[in-house]
Amino acid sequence: MSQALTLARPYARAAFGIARDAGDYASWSNALAFAARVAADPQVVDLLGSPKLTHADAVSLLAIDGAGEQVRRFLALLADNRRLALLPEIAGLFEELRTEAERVVKARVTSATALGDADLAGIKAALKKRFGREVEIETAVDASLIGGAVIDAGDVVIDGSLKGKLGRLQSALAS
Structure with a gap:
């Protein structure tokens, strides 16, 4: 668990920085919470680990309807780095940063x-x-x-x- 948090922390900080610069904490919170719920689903966990799933398909699966381009690029970055499994930790750390900032x-x-x-x-x-x-x-x-x-x-x-x-x-x- 602590290793997952250590790996997730820089991604959460990066997402928070993008959201802060855009002044758009709410949509990032919603997008990350949705992606985290989907990524934590046991059926999706197996699917995300499959080499047959393209990064574009993973992003489409995890992106909430109406997600902005920056959110999609963030999810693509996670997919490229094989960090999609960290989405629950990233979303939790993002919320901690958000509540502190607000x-x-x-x-x-x-x-x-x-x-x-x-x-x-x-x-x-x-x-x-x-x-x-x-x-x-x-x-x-x-x-x-x-x-x-x-x-x-x-x-x-x-x-x-x-x-x-x-x-x-x-x-x-x-x-």
Whole structure:
């Protein structure tokens, strides 16, 4: 995995540089995400490894409808260098670079029950104040938390769940 990330990093930086210069992060994100999903499909993995598949056919398969010429040339470069299998890593690294450049924090809020709009707005406002950046929230429900929520925002994890509190209490009592 770390070798794949090492190989993918220069390609992600190059794609990011092209997108930044064009001021077009969104279409590059969409194009790379689509190509990554296609390239990760088990049936496509075998096809991409086939010597019978031409680079032009690989680009046609992986390029999203309406992809610009630069995206197509980028995919052709990956095909020429036999790096199409790295597309999931490239797309992930591109998104990290994009969120950093756009000063956005992506947070995942996992709660015991579905949160209402008011609750999510409060969490978003608190995270925006804490990080000084815009916040994008993704939600999930995990009934095993019993109550409360766990917020995962990159390097910061805030565990306000009852399950977490009970675990900390148990550790404190066992000491």
